[in-house]
Amino acid sequence: MANHTIAHNVYVPFLEKKGILSWILTTDHKRIGIMYLISISFFFLVAGVFALLMRYELLTPASDFVQPHTYNVLFTLHGSIMVFFFIVPGLAASFGNFLIPLMIGAPDVAFPKLNLGSYWIYLLGAAIVLIALAKPADTGWTFYTPYSATTDTDVVLITLGVFVLGFSSILTGLNFIVTIHKMRAPGMTWHRLPLFIWASYATAILQLLATPVVGITLLLLITERTLGVGFFDPAKGGDPVLFQNFFWFYSHPAVYIMIIPAMGVISEIIPVFARKPIFGYKAIAYSSLGIAFISFLVWAHHMFTSGISDIAATIFSFLTFLVAIPTAIKVFNWTATLYKGSIHLHSAMLYALAFIFLFTIGGLTGLFLGALAADIHLHDTYFVVAHMHYVMIGGTVMGFFGALHFWYPKWFGRMFNETVAKIAWLFIFIGFNVTFFPQFFLGVQGMPRRYATYPPQFESLMSLSTYGSWILGFGIFIMTLNLIAGLINGEKAPQNPYGSLSLEWQVPSPPPLENFEEIPHVTDWSYGYGKKK
Amino acid sequence: MATHSHAEEHHITGNKTYIIVWAALMVMTAITVYVSYINFGMLNIVIALVIASIKASIVALYFMHLKLEDSITWVFALFPLLLLALLIGMTITDTFTRTIVP
Ligand code: HEM
Ligand SMILES: [Cu+2]
Numbered sequence: 063m064a065n066h067t068i069a070h071n072v073y074v075p076f077l078e079k080k081g082i083l084s085w086i087l088t089t090d091h092k093r094i095g096i097m098y099l100i101s102i103s104f105f106f107l108v109a110g111v112f113a114l115l116m117r118y119e120l121l122t123p124a125s126d127f128v129q130p131h132t133y134n135v136l137f138t139l140h141g142s143i144m145v146f147f148f149i150v151p152g153l154a155a156s157f158g159n160f161l162i163p164l165m166i167g168a169p170d171v172a173f174p175k176l177n178l179g180s181y182w183i184y185l186l187g188a189a190i191v192l193i194a195l196a197k198p199a200d201t202g203w204t205f206y207t208p209y210s211a212t213t214d215t216d217v218v219l220i221t222l223g224v225f226v227l228g229f230s231s232i233l234t235g236l237n238f239i240v241t242i243h244k245m246r247a248p249g250m251t252w253h254r255l256p257l258f259i260w261a262s263y264a265t266a267i268l269q270l271l272a273t274p275v276v277g278i279t280l281l282l283l284i285t286e287r288t289l290g291v292g293f294f295d296p297a298k299g300g301d302p303v304l305f306q307n308f309f310w311f312y313s314h315p316a317v318y319i320m321i322i323p324a325m326g327v328i329s330e331i332i333p334v335f336a337r338k339p340i341f342g343y344k345a346i347a348y349s350s351l352g353i354a355f356i357s358f359l360v361w362a363h364h365m366f367t368s369g370i371s372d373i374a375a376t377i378f379s380f381l382t383f384l385v386a387i388p389t390a391i392k393v394f395n396w397t398a399t400l401y402k403g404s405i406h407l408h409s410a411m412l413y414a415l416a417f418i419f420l421f422t423i424g425g426l427t428g429l430f431l432g433a434l435a436a437d438i439h440l441h442d443t444y445f446v447v448a449h450m451h452y453v454m455i456g457g458t459v460m461g462f463f464g465a466l467h468f469w470y471p472k473w474f475g476r477m478f479n480e481t482v483a484k485i486a487w488l489f490i491f492i493g494f495n496v497t498f499f500p501q502f503f504l505g506v507q508g509m510p511r512r513y514a515t516y517p518p519q520f521e522s523l524m525s526l527s528t529y530g531s532w533i534l535g536f537g538i539f540i541m542t543l544n545l546i547a548g549l550i551n552g553e554k555a556p557q558n559p560y561g562s563l564s565l566e567w568q569v570p571s572p573p574p575l576e577n578f579e580e581i582p583h584v585t586d587w588s589y590g591y592g593k594k595k
Numbered sequence: 596m597a598t599h600s601h602a603e604e605h606h607i608t609g610n611k612t613y614i615i616v617w618a619a620l621m622v623m624t625a626i627t628v629y630v631s632y633i634n635f636g637m638l639n640i641v642i643a644l645v646i647a648s649i650k651a652s653i654v655a656l657y658f659m660h661l662k663l664e665d666s667i668t669w670v671f672a673l674f675p676l677l678l679l680a681l682l683i684g685m686t687i688t689d690t691f692t693r694t695i696v697p
Contacts, residue, residue: 359685372692372696374685377688
C-alpha cells in the first residue's frame, strides 16, 4: 500500500507526455485549453493582418491599394473571424478550460470527452470557413438581409461555419455550468468562489441560452438563400428587420460573452498586485449575473435606424441604460480595491489597469450610442467602430493579454522577460489609443463605416489612425515574440511567483496531470490579502 | 450517484405511464390534424400552438423525467421559456406599433 501511494504521488507535469496523439486525443482540460489558446491566437493574428491591410487602404482618401469589393471582403473576414473565432470562444475556451477545474479544486471538467468534442467542432467550423474563402462573403460580420440573401459571394458556407461553431460554444457552456455546480471541492461554497468562476458561470449561461438563436437565424438565412423561402424577403411576406431582431438577440448577449470573462480576469489580477482583499466581492459576483440577464433586453439598440417603431426604440433605449449599472458597479469596485493598496506594476497589472481605463471609455461611449437621439446621428459611423474597439480591444483583449502574462508561469512552468513585456505593453497602449481615439472624432463628423474611400477633409485623422495601427501591430508582435521566447528559454517558474492565495497557485507549475494530489478542503475565500477580511 | 437516481426513476415511472403519455400524444396529434380542417380565423394558430405546447410539456415532464428532477433543473428548464417570451414579446412591441407615431 505504501509503495502504491508513493508511485501515485510522483509529480508528473501535465505537459510531460509528448507526441501528436497526446494532444489530439487528450481529455485533459489543461491541454484542451492550450489547443484553444493556440487556435484563437492564430485567428487573432490572421484577422489582425486583415485589419492592417484595411488601415493601409485608408491611409489615403482614394481606393488605391485594394478595390472596394476587396475592402468589403477584408472587413467581413476581419469582423467574422475576430468575433466568432477569436473573441467569443476566446478567454472562456482557453483560460476557462485551464482555470475552472484548478480554481474550484476539481481534477477536470464534468464531461472531459465532451470538452474535447467541443474543440473538434470548433476546428470543423474553422475548416468550413476556410473553404468559404474561395469566394469570400462581403456582407460584414452581421450578415444583414436583404443584401446577404442576394449577394453572389459565398454567404452560405461562412454562415454554416459559424453555425457549426455555435455548437462548440453551447457545449462548452453546458460543460462549465455542470462543472461549477457539481465539481467544487469540499468547502468551496458559492461565496468563496474566485470571481473568475462567477464570471465564467455567467458567460456559460449566455453561451448556452443565446447561441441557439443565432444558429437558427443563420440556418433561416441559409434556407432563404438555397431554397428561396421568404423569411426575410418582403416580396414573399417576410421581414428583413426580423433578421436583425434575431441576430442581435444573440449578438448583444454575445458582446457580454466576450467581456464578462475578461472582467473575471481583472477581478483576479487587481487584488493580487494591490495586495488588498477585493472590494465588494458579492457586488462583483452578482453583477455578472445581472449583466447576463439584462443583456437579453437591449438588443434593438443596434437597430434604431432600421425602421423599428418609435415606441419600441424608446423602450430599448431606456433598457440600454440599465446595463450601465452593473457594469459601473464593477468598475467602481476595482478602483476601490486599488485605493490605498500597495500596487505592484507587473505587466499583468499594467494590462488590468489599461482595461479599467479603456473599458470605461468604451462603456461610456456605449451610453452615447444607447441614447436614441444621439444614435440617429452616430449609427454606422466611425463612432461605433471606436466604441466597439474600446470595449473589445481596450476591454477583452487587454484582459486576454493580462491573463496571458498573469497565468503564463502557472500554465507553462516558465517565466517570460518582464522588461520586454512592459515595453510591448507601452507600444500596445499607445498604438491602440492613436488608432481608435481619432475615430470618435471621425464618427461625430459623420464619416460612415465600411467604405474604402473618404472625402479629403478626413485625411489627417484617418492617416493618424493608420499610423496608430502600425504601433499597435508592432507592440503585439513584440509581445508575441517575448511570450514565445519565454517558452523556449525562459527561467523555470516557481510555484507561486506573486504570492497569490487562489487554489491554482497552490499546485506546482505547470500543474500535475491530475491537478491535485488530493482534493483540497477549502476554508476561506481567496482574497484575504494584507489584513484579514 | 448516476446509477442510483437512474434506478429510482425506473422504479417510479413504469411502462404504463409511458404508454399513457404516448397515447395522449397520439390523440393530440389527431386533434391537431382534425382542427386544421376547420377555420377558426385568428384562433387557428392559437389552437395549434396550445396543443403543441401541451405535447411538448408532457414530453419534457415524463419522457425527459423533468417531473422527477430537483429545483435547479426546473430553473434551467423554465428560464429559456422566459427568454423565448421576451424574444417574441419584445419583437412584437416593434411590429405592432410601427404605424403609431408619438
Ligand atoms: C455599457 C455598456 C454598453 C453599451 C450601453 C453599449 C451600447 C451600444 C450601442 C447602442 C451600440 C449600437 C450603435 C449603433 O450601431 O448605432 C453598440 C455597438 C456595439 N457594441 Fe456596445 N455597448 C456596451 C458595451 C459593449 C461591450 C462590453 C462590447 C463588447 C465587448 C460591445 C460591443 C459592441 C459592438 C461590437 C458594437 C457594434 C456592432 C456592429 O454594428 O458591428 N459593447 N453598443
Ligand atoms: Cu449591443
